[in-house]
Amino acid sequence: MILRSALNFEAKLGRILVSLLAFLVFFGMAEPGATQTLGVPVSPILTINSDRLFSESMFGERVRLEIEAEESILRAENRQMEAQLVEEEKQLTSKRKDMTPEDFRAVANAFDMRVEEIRKFQEKKASEISQLRESQEISFVSAARPVLEALMRETSASVILEQRTILMSTSMVDITDEAISRLNVAIGDGTQLLDGQP
Structure with missing residues (x-):
């Protein structure tokens, strides 16, 4: 009788522990196959927020400030040219x-052509700013690759998934903050990557 009670208690305790483990895994407090080593998870799957990786890094902050400065200059030019053309x-x-109708038509056509040329020129500048942003993002991805590969080796991960494509995950496998920290050390604001570029 006592032996049977002890066996029932152990079975019940085992079920409780399994339920507790499942609860902890589901709510991100534990994860099977994942452990923390120096703040970095050891897991076959890692997640990252690539928007934050770029925008919150020193590199991304420099690019944001440069793009904002270029866009501000362009907006000021546009306002100045618009006021000039209105006048x-x-x-x-x-x-x-x-003026005769013919003379006025010729002058008006020339004015319209000038307005169109200015519009195209300013649109070209806007396109160049957009291309600058894209080229900087490409440089960032290239510079970030060795850092992310090192993180994968350290954590024994086989894949890093973009958080935006995942329905649900725990914060334990999110390496965004660690990646940002390491990128800031490895490449800073990225200005040294621009050396030798035209």
Whole structure:
């Protein structure tokens, strides 16, 4: 009787422990096959937030400030040119009564062509700013690859997944903060990567 009670108690305790482990795994407090080593999880699968990886790194912060500066300059140029063109249009309209229809049409067409040329030139500048952002992001990905590969080796991971594509995961396998920290040490704001570039 006592032996049977002891066996029942052990079986019940085993079920409770299994349930507790399942609860902890589900709510991110434990994970089978994953352990922490110096703040880095040892897991076959890691996750990363690539937006944060870029934007919160020193490299990404430098790029953001440079792009904002270029866009600010472009907006100021656009406002200045717009004011200038509005004034020229007013002057052209005021001269209309002193011109023949043919002369006014020729001057108006020339003005329209100039406006179109300015618009295309400013759009080209905007496109160049966008291309600058894209080229910097490509440089960042290239510079980040060795850091991420090192993290994969340390954690025995076989894959790093983008968090945005995952329905559910625990914070234990998120290496975003660690990757940002290591990238800041490895490449800083990335200005040294620009040496030798035109």
